[in-house]
Amino acid sequence: DAGVIQSPRHEVTEMGQEVTLRCKPISGHNSLFWYRQTMMRGLELLIYFNNNVPIDDSGMPEDRFSAKMPNASFSTLKIQPSEPRDSAVYFCASSLAQGLATEAFFGQGTRLTVV
């Protein structure tokens, strides 16, 4: 398996523009997570899906952020409009929930810079 695939790896955009980040989870995994990582706040969970259904979006910063998972093999995280404070590395992770142990496998991340 190729692992979790994220695109793009790097994104530079101007403030106010729409940004869409993409993720392809590992085939067969039933949970998908979007995280944001910054120096100040570390790794923060934004939202997670189970069987394509959003379970907990309490970590989504505000209404400018939205996430979708139209099928088991694809998810998007959209920011509209983007702001400089959104600059961070965004990670997608997937897992196969089995019993008590949930092990997340991460993509390489998308480094977003909003200028």
Place this chain on the structure above:
Amino acid sequence: TQLLEQSPQFLSIQEGENLTVYCNSSSVFSSLQWYRQEPGEGPVLLVTVVTGGEVKKLKRLTFQFGDARKDSSLHITAAQTGDTGLYLCAGARGYQKVTFGTGTKLQVIP
């Protein structure tokens, strides 16, 4: 609210030294993982512990889960430069949601 606190935040040691990183919480977790992250990459899973008091060894790395399943430690024996990275603990409640700790940045100097 940060549920998992790691200490120390930063650690710089000489090659060959031993070190311990701690992960503490007031919450009970059904399982706990340790990850290592290198610059420009996503975190990579090292180990999962699920039983209170459990000890797991991975070569020079020893992981322990607290009896009450609220805390964990990672001990590295005879550190090597290849151990350099960001170490993250992550707790799972139920079997889905994973919450990450604040992280410990380790630098091993040759």
